[in-house]
Amino acid sequence: MLHRIVVFVSATLAFAQGNPEVPAMPKALMKLPRAPITRAKFPAVDFHFHGRTLRSAADYQKLVRVMDETGIGVICNMDGGFGKTFDENMKTGEPFRERIIHFARIDFEGINTPNWSRRAAAELERCFRAGAAGLKINKVLGLDLKNPDGSYIQSDDPRFDPIWEACARHNKPVMIHTSDSIGRFHAIGPENERYEAGLWRNDREGNYHGTGHPAPEVIEKARERMHAKHPRTRFVNAHVAMLYYDMDKVTALLDKYPNADVEISAAVQDLGRAPRLIREFFIKYQDRIFFGSDGNPSRGVEEFWVPHWRFLETYDEHFDHPAQIRSATGAPLHGRWRIYGISLPDEVLRKVYSENALRYLPGVRASIEKQLGGRR
Ligand SMILES: [Zn+2]
Known part of the structure; x- marks a missing residue:
């Protein structure tokens, strides 16, 4: 108990004083093959x-150059948006549609007003007809959107039924x-490894402990009911369904719901801590795992993209993970550690890199095949 109090007091003091940044990651002194x-x-x-x-053709050209440099065939832009924004993205992106495709979003504005559900589904269908490759839903569903009574709206809320059904009807994945x-x-x-890595040193932003947010189990159960209720809708669960900390939960989800897949972005720092376990998972569930980065056009090849390839393709040991966010000193805020590669066999790698995704993205199959140039 005393220990708890001390922890609480020191964390509180840290906020009050404006805790300095975490120190930079020490350089690894051990020389290892790369x-x-x-x-x-x-x-x-x-x-x-x-x-x-x-926003402009130049922005797209610049991104395509990065893709060419590091071997990304096609990018799914999660920020296609809706309404006018979506139309503008489709228009500006049109000359690059073989390499960069857009997922639509839902406008949550007015979610508690009558007819929101019908309106949102109709706009989504319009986006699909206009070329949206899928739908992206972010974590505000479950952790932010609220009912008038203050309770949180979850993914099994009936207002989302017409949206999930529209995706099934148009054969579009939900990311x-x-x-x-x-x-x-x-x-x-200090016992929280994300805090240890540097999160929440100056504010509590993004920490849900004691804030009244739903527990992860509540969000997970709702997600399961959503999968069960919409068997024809394909749900690609981002960040290994945020269950990467317990692979038994991941496999239970995949085993129970054939319409569930997982995408690996922002989880590589955790997956790469347990290369043997995770390699087995990739081999066993090779048809259900999608490559994703959660990256953006500002990410560099060396610091961001290569660590993804190194993790999936090699047995390299103790290397820097593709940190999603870094402190001002460059410390990786989601894990103050290094990771190990899982060296996937070529046939598994091809599925994770493209074949699984192409099941849902028929529009870019020709583009990937062209880039493969007959390599099998
Ligand atoms: Zn995202």
Whole structure:
């Protein structure tokens, strides 16, 4: 008990004083072999990319150059939006549609007003007809959107039924991020490895402990009911369904719901801590795992993209993970550690990089095949 009090007091003091940044990661002194790798072995489909800053043809051209440099065949932009924004994205992106495709979003404005559901589904269908490759849902569903009585709206809310059904009817995947990184639900303090890595040193933003947010189990149960109720809708669960901390939960989800898949972005720092377990998972569920990065156009090849390839393609050990966010000192805020590669066999790698995604993205199959250039 005393220990708890001390932790609480020191965390509180830290907020009050404006805790200094975590120190930079120490350089690893051990010299280890590194596979010479700069690009993906096969053209990859990045199923989870944030292209909010793609506004002009020049922005697209610049991104395509990065893709060419590091072996990304196709990018799925999760930030296609809705309404006028969506139409503008489709228009500006048109010359690049073989390489960069757009997922639509839902306008949550007015979710508690009558007819929201019908309106949102109709706009989504319009976006599908106009070329949206799928639907992206982010974690506000479950952790932010509220009913008039203050309770949180979950993914099995009947208002979303027409939306999930529209996706099934148009044969479009739902890229869904619900819940959040598990450390965010734990108390702030040295025992929380995300805090240890540097999160919440100056504010509590993004930590849900004691805030009245739903527990992860509540969000997970609702997600299961959503999968069960809409068997014809394909749900790609972002960030390994945010269950990467317990692979038994991941496999239970995949085993129970054939319409569930998982995407790996922002979970690589955790997956890469247990390379043997995770390699077995990739081999067994090779048809259900999608490559994604959660990256954006500002991410560099060396610091961001190569660690993804290194993780999936090599047995390299103790290397820097593709950190989603870094402190001002460059410390990786989602894990102050290094990771290990899982060296997937070529046939599994091809599925994770593109074949699984192409099941839902027939519009870019020709593009990937062209880039493969007959390589099998
Ligand atoms: Zn996202």
